[in-house]
Amino acid sequence: MAGRLLLRGCSAAALQLRRTAVVRAGHRAMASAGGIPTDEEQATGLERATMEALKQGKDPYSILKPKHYTGTKEDPHIVPSIGNKRLVGCLCEEDNTAIVWFWLHEGEAQRCPSCGSHYKLIHHDLPH
Numbered sequence: 001m002a003g004r005l006l007l008r009g010c011s012a013a014a015l016q017l018r019r020t021a022v023v024r025a026g027h028r029a030m031a032s033a034g035g036i037p038t039d040e041e042q043a044t045g046l047e048r049a050t051m052e053a054l055k056q057g058k059d060p061y062s063i064l065k066p067k068h069y070t071g072t073k074e075d076p077h078i079v080p081s082i083g084n085k086r087l088v089g090c091l092c093e094e095d096n097t098a099i100v101w102f103w104l105h106e107g108e109a110q111r112c113p114s115c116g117s118h119y120k121l122i123h124h125d126l127p128h
């Protein structure tokens with residue numbers, strides 16, 4: 001009788017083990033059925049921080065094409081910077097071959113010395 005009980009206990013434990021093994025195998029099968037893991041599933045560190053910022057509509061490392069501004073006093077070109085100044089290159093006219101370089105400082109909007117477009121420095125922090 002005691003032997004039987006012991007046997008039952010063992011088989012129940014074995015069954016439990018088998019169940020967890022099946023569940024684990026099922027998990028693995030589901031993951032592999034999805035094909036190659038996406039960047040969202042496997043990205044870590046700086047890449048993940050950048051991706052999460054992009055999802056919120058932020059572009060902390062200037063990965064995307066810059067937004068278009070008219071460059072007027074009311075709608076100056078926004079230049080994000082982690083410091084208090086940034087070197088700006090202005091292509092004053094669309095087909096210009098020379099770039100006008102100048103330092104843009106924090107504070108009021110500045111104008112390009114050649115064409116007069118307005119540029120404004122906006123401070124921003126990096127996520128990392």
Ligand SMILES: [Zn+2]
Nearest residue numbers: 090092112115
């Ligand atoms: Zn210019």
